[in-house]
Amino acid sequence: MVLELQKPRPIWQIMFSTHHTDVGLLYLITSLAFLFLGGSLALAIRAELFLPGAQIIGDAMTFNRIFTVHGTTLIFLFILPFASSVGNYFVPIMIRYKDMAYPKLNAIAFWMIPPAGALIWLGFADFTWYATPPYSIISAPGPAADMWIFGLKILGISSVLGAINFIVTILKCKHPDMSIGQVPLLAWSFLSSSLIILVAIPTFAAALLMLLTDRLGVSGFFNPAMGGDPIAYAHLFWFTFHPEVYVLVIPAIGMMYEIIPRFSRKPIYSYNSGVFAFVLLSIVGFSSWAHHMYATGMSFTEKTVFMVGTLAAVPASAMHVFNFIATMWNGRIKFSTPMMWAVGGIALFFSAGAGGVANAAMPLDFTTHDTYWVVGHFHLFVMGTIAFGSIGFLYYMFPYVTGRMYNEKMGKIHFVMSFVGTVLVFFTQHVLGLYGMPRRVFDYPPIPEWIAMNQIATVGAMIIGVSMVIFLANMIYSSGKGKLANTEDPFGVGGKYYYPFEAKNPHHD
C-alpha cells in the first residue's frame, strides 16, 4: 500500500478500491480532516469562554451549535474512523489474510461516512451530542436537528457493517495455523469493540427513529405532552453510549499494546491478562449505563445497582495499566515519538479513571454531574487517552503508509505541547466543576475562580492548537520530503513488525 506518494496512482483508483489498505487510507484521511475541523470548533469554544461576556461567538445559539457539532464530529467522525483505519491496515495482516472478509462491504461502510459528516456539518444542530427530548422534539430548530438524526443513523449503520466485517475477518479468516489465543492484542481489541457495537448500537438506532417520528408529531414516545417519557430516551441512549465509550477506548488501548512492547524491546507482560481485560470490559461495560442518570430522580436501589455495575468495570481498565507498566519495567525503552504518546496516554488514562470513580460514587456525582468536571473527565479519555494513543499510532504507522520518516524532533515537540496543554485544559476543568460551573454554557457570571480556571483552560487549548499546526506541517512535509524509512526496522528497535508493507495491493505489482 505504502508508497502512494512514491508510485503515484490516480486518486479515483484509491477511491474506488476495495483493498483494505486503500480503504484504510481513506479512513485515515477522512478522520484527520475531521480532527482538524472539530478541533477548530473547540478553539472557538475556549476563546469564547476566556472571559465572561460575549467574546468571539456573537450569540448563544451559535455557541450551542458549535459545541454540539464539536462533540459529534470528534467522537463519530474522528475517533471511530481513525480506529477503522488502523483496523483496516493491521487486522488482515495480523491474522494473515489477504484482505478484510467482505471487501465491498468494507468500502461501503467507509463511503457512508462522508455523507453523514456532510449532514451533520451542513445542519449544525444545537441539541448537544445527546439530543435529549423533549428539547430535541419540541424546541430544537430543524432542519438541523433532523439532519443530525439522519447523519447519526447513517454512522450507526456504517459502524455495524464495519463491526460485522472485523468479527468475521478475525474469527473466520485468520490463518488456519493460528489459534484465537495467538491473535495479537491489537486485533483482539477490534474483536471486542466490534462485539460491543453489535450489541449496543441497535438500541440507539431505534431511539433515533422514535425521536424522528416524535419530531414529526406522529408519535409521542418521549414527549410528555403526548404521554411519553423523556427518561425512556435517556435509558436507550446510555444503554448504547456507555458501552460505546469502551468502543472508543478499546482500540486505542490495542494500539498501545502494539507500541509499548515494541519500544520497550520486551514481550508484553501478560498477553492473557490483556485478552481477559478486553473481554471482561466488553461484558461488564453493559452494567453501568444509568450512572449518567443519578440526578433524574432514580430510586436509591437503582442508583446503587448502577454504581456497583460501574465500579465493577474499573478493575478491567486497571489491568491494562498494570500490564503496560509491567511491560516497560526493566525494558530497554526507546522514547521515540510513538512511545512518548503512548506513555503519556497511559498516565492520562489512569487520571481519567480516578475521576470516573468519583463520578460513580453517587453522592459525589451530585457535585460533579453536568459541571465542567464531567467535561474534564471524559476529555481525559477522548483526548488524553484515545487521541494520544491514536496520534502515537499514527506516527508509528507513518513509515509504513508513506515509506518515509516523519521529523522526530517536531513529533516530540508536538507531544510535549499537547501533553502540557491537555493537563492545563482538562485537569483545570475538573476544578472548575468543583467550583460549580455548569457545562454547555455560552456565558458565565464573573466569579473570580471561574474566570481564572477558564483562562488557564483556554491557554492550554491554544497550546494544543499550536502543536496541532506543527503536527500537520510535519505530516504534510514528511510524506513528500521526509527521509526514506528503513522499511525493515524504521524505529531501530529490532524485533518483528506487523508490516502493512507486506500487504499486496493488487494495484502495485
Add this chain to the structure above:
Amino acid sequence: MSGHSNWPEWIYIGVVVALMVWVGAEAWEAERLVEHVPEGAETIVVTGQQWFWTFEHEDGTKEIGELHVEVGKAYKFEIVSKDVNHSFNIHDYVVLMDAIPGRVNTVWFAPTEVGQHDIQCREYCGLIHYNMRGTLYVEAPSS
C-alpha cells in the same frame, strides 16, 4: 506467559477491587443518609421553564428567580418542569435534581447559615440555559 510469576498482578487486582468495594460502601452509606427527608420539612414546589425558576411555598406565596428560606428549617423541594428538561442546582448545598416534564422529583436541604447562594440550571435547556440563574437568600428565623 513466559517464565514470570503473576503474583504482583493478583495483588494489584486485589488492591483495586478492595478500593472499589470501599468506595462503593462509603457511597452507599452516605447516599442512604442524604436521601432520608427529615420529618416536618416544609415543601417548596420548584418549577423550571425556559429560562427561569419559580418557587411556590406551602402558604401559597410565589417567587420568581429568588428563593427566601430560613436558617434551621428543613425544606423539601418538589421539582417539576413546564417544557423541557432542566436541572435545579444550589451548588453550595449540593442540591441537584433534574426538572423533567411529567415527573415530580424531590430533594431536600437544611440551610445552616445566613447568606446568599447561586441557583442555576445544570441541564442543557436551549438558548438561555447559560443564564437560567437565581439567588437563594438564607435568612434568620422570623420569630
